[in-house]
Amino acid sequence: MAKAEETILEIDLKALGHNYTYLRSKIKPETKFMAVVKAYAYGSDALAIAKYLENLGTDYFAVAYVNEGVTLREGGITAPIVVLHPQKVHFKTLIRKNLQPSIYSKAILSDFIATAKELGKTDYPIHLKFNTGLNRLGFSDHELPDIATIIQQQNAVKVIALLSHLAATEDPNEMDFTDLQLKRFDAVCKKADTLFKSNTLKHVLNTSGIINYPHAQYGMVRSGIGLYGYGNEAHIDAELQPVMTLKTIIAQKHTILPGESVGYNRKYKSEHKTVTATLPLGHADGIGRQYGQGKTYVSIHGKAAPIIGNVCMDMIMIDVTDIECEEGDEVIIFGKELTAHEFSKTAQTITYELITGLSQRIKRILKN
Structure with missing residues (x-):
């Protein structure tokens, strides 16, 4: 352990590995794991964290904005990187750096398709985000037919994944609401796979969801705060190590x-x-x-x-x-x-x- 001679933030990669191993133990071997490294990997060092996790076998990374994904790509990260909140002005950079956008509205979808066409892309991978109750970002379920029509009328992009975001997986008082969100997401997934005539990757669980709702792990889970040693619940914190x-x-x-x-x-x-x-x-x-x-x-x-x-x-x-x-x-x-x-x-x-x-x-x- 380094002795401080000035103000420092010590980042313990062994603790990170422990947390990753613990969280992976809670999901099926075939379930993919997305490590959330936005906001400088929750205040630490995004590139160092991502390199360590990539070596451990992390399947995907998630960032909030395109510039965060660019930092990872330019630092040598080769795994898929999802941008959770891409902005239109950065679409060309996103594509050139081989990042995958989370698309959450028809306007953003149309703009991204136009950019992909301009850059000569075919079947560029995108994730579609649906609002199941957090009421922050995401398509409504009733927009699915229109989305399907837009997707089927072009070949510049391809829907490879569906996602949503849960509001209160750590709160036992909100179990009914979480169950409602999961039912809504499940319904969206079934309808979307029928409309798109494909079986897309799905991801909805966050750190607390991995622990409390393992039946809803679908094909991939996402973890942010848990990787860094905090689980929003005392019994989870006891299993994790602060990084x-x-x-x-x-x-x-x-x-x-x-x-x-x-x-x-x-x-x-x-x-x-x-x-x-x-x-x-x-x-x-x-x-x-x-x-x-x-x-x-x-x-x-x-x-x-x-x-x-x-x-x-x-x-x-x-x-x-x-x-x-x-x-x-x-x-x-x-x-x-x-x-x-x-x-x-x-x-x-x-x-x-x-x-x-x-x-x-x-x-x-x-x-x-």
Whole structure:
């Protein structure tokens, strides 16, 4: 394990491999596995993560936008890459880099077909996304006949997969709604295969879906957050290993007398003699102001040190009065013991927001 001499994000590839193996153990051997590596692989390092997973046998990758897929292709990734939210302006780049679009509306479908024709493509692979209740992106089921007509009147693109997105697979209180979404998707799939006269690949399950709804794995499943060590449920978290550890160092210590304040707007005022430490990271690094004023703590030598006052752009102050520590000592913001899930909960947010918001100015260090 690297000892921090500055603010670093340590990425444990062995933990990634453990999580991948665990998730794959929950599906049939023949079911394909799509690794979601959008948003810098959930705040880590998309190319390093994708290379490692490709070597382990990952079948597909998913990104949100075309530029993310371009980074993977130019970095040497050869597996199929699905772009979940492609924009018309990037269609030519998408095709030239051999990426597969998730098509979610008739307008996007028509525009993509026109671009594929312009580039002289035949049977270019596309995925069709259907809205089954998340109400974010996707065709409605009643649009299927029109879609089929559009598809059958051209040969520039070919539908190779159908997908949808589930809203609450981790919530036991929403099992009825999830079951409804799955029934809707199943109906769409059967109707689509009849209209398209083909048996397309289907994918609908996310990380929690893999665990809680294995009967709906179809031909492929998708996992994002689970690969990085978080499963949205305590019993899943217990089986996974956090991939990322955010570390920094104590830059300076101060002794604060009673009545003195710390930081902007004097949001912390000492009631007694207090020893503080300043850390070189802040809201420009993704640790927002919501973590300040005593809500959240970090770890020094295994002991909890609360964040005091307002979080600054590049600095955080913590209370180390009862902790033996020196300038230059390592500080764990979150990792395997104090997890990103626990850290984010103190500010009433979620793991996804915390880890995907980590600034790219933080140095990434690969472990294992």
